[in-house]
Amino acid sequence: MRRGVIHEILFDAAWNHGQAELVSEEVRMAYAQAWERTVKAARAMRRIGIGRGDVIGILDVNSHQAFELQYAASLLGAIAHPLNFRLPAEHLVHTVRQGRDVILFANGAMAPLAEVLRPLVRHVVWLGETQSGQDDPASGHADFLYEDLLSNEEAGSTPEASVTDTDPYSLLHTTGTTGRPKAMRYRHRDIVQAPLQIAHHLALHETGAKLGTSDVVMPLIPFFHIHAWGVPIFAPYLGLKLVLPGKATPLEQVRLVHSEGVTWSNMVPTQLLMLLDAMRSHGETSVTLKVLTGGSQLPMGLASRAYEAGIRYSLIYGGSDQLGAAISVSSHTAGSRENLEALSSRLNPIPMVRVSVRGDDGRELPADSQSTGELWVESPWLPHGYLEDEMTTERTYVDGWFRTGDLAVMHPDGTFSVVDRVKDAIKSGGEWIIPSVLEAILSEIPEVRMAAVIGRPDERWGERPIAIIAADERVDKAKVETHLAKAVADGRLARFWLPDAIHWLRELPLTSAGKIDKVALRSAFLGAQGTGA
16 A cells, blocks of 8 residues: 655656666666665664664765665664764764664764764664774674675565654754754655655746756755755656765766766755856856755855856755745746846745745734745644754744744745845844845855855944955955945945945855854954954
8 A cells, every 4th residue: 555655756766767877976776776775775774673763873975875775764664864964073963862863874984973973873884885993792882884784685575664654754953053953853744745846846837947857866965954855755756867976076066967967956055156166167167057056045146157157046945944845936037137036036835835924923914015024834744843842842833834033025926035034134223134135245246255244233223234255365345345335326235234344254164054154253253353355
């Protein structure tokens, strides 16, 4: 009987699209072969004592082995826990301890991190080609090699744990930018429905990241970020060739686009910037690629640069605590400034999602008012809250809605724009200043690679904005001020929004999710003089 659970996706791909390719560095296989390996992985895990309800930690880049493990967990009724290897070790330990992981599948190249986690789990199974670690029978720990476990499994029956779509499937953590990472548990139906609705949205709308049955997809979003935004689910569902880049550098990613015929990818804006930088540094002027980007604002300067390089894009909105919620659409002429701005800002809810912009009192603001308020999201795949954090759950999940903490504007056509995080908005003289608007205008300066605006305490106004720009070389302050003054003259910027100070860095600090780390910037610049432009 069909139950609408995760492993049925790969089983169907093996049956209906058995020859579609899965490419992972030097490994090349068909979905039919991937299914066979997944069954062996599930049988091997069961043989070493992993069963229904056990949490399996996966510490790996986007590889075929990590792909297989996410489906093998489903076969066993176990819970997949992709681990964020970019977190500080202290936070990573917290996620494994909170998840109660019983086994760790670790890439051999990440042995130092795996050794920190070893005392928390029963077994370590090494992925990749590198054998690491030592057996320690005295402590009850024993290492295995993943490929050895599979080679020891002969063909046999498929494990059947009789899981249903309401059983837990995966454990995901936030990136911990405001404290320790928070955990959410998702059911099978959630991790089936949300990715398929993302795919349906991208197939239905004429937008930059439109998805078709002939696309070749390469997820640059790591599996630990909402299962790479659902790509390892909807790629086999559609029978698409799936290219897993592993530890490929931005230049190697560009080469994979050419060598494997990649037509579609996903990445955060900083990854898009690094991809374009790699192309420029090696004389590449253009690449034909559709990109789904998100996780932070897409500056217009970066959007224009991507479009000029042949990249077409859509913006996705969502997060670990809500999965996918909306994707940008546009009805404007392709290549026009209006089209780029719409695709960079105007979001359309994906099927089965409702959104609402509300005031401080929790009441919905009229769509025709163009008022700024907090964005609330409702969908069938929202979690019930954060594990072991009732206080934050009660404050954030209200009557089936998720309070995102983002400031947004609802438009009369049903689309909406996220303008910034509530915590990042600047209140100056009782009026809001939206940093993302300033950042977008600063990004239009050709020399500026990235920009961030933060609020500095001010005795008279409460807060005033200061800007930090990243560029390879120091940018002339007068040039920045002239550009901002023109934005004021053109009506794009209010005069009182002009930053009181402009600072220059070669690189801006980033979080584990690839977003600008404003906590680090506040620590570095607030109350200090910094380095002036």
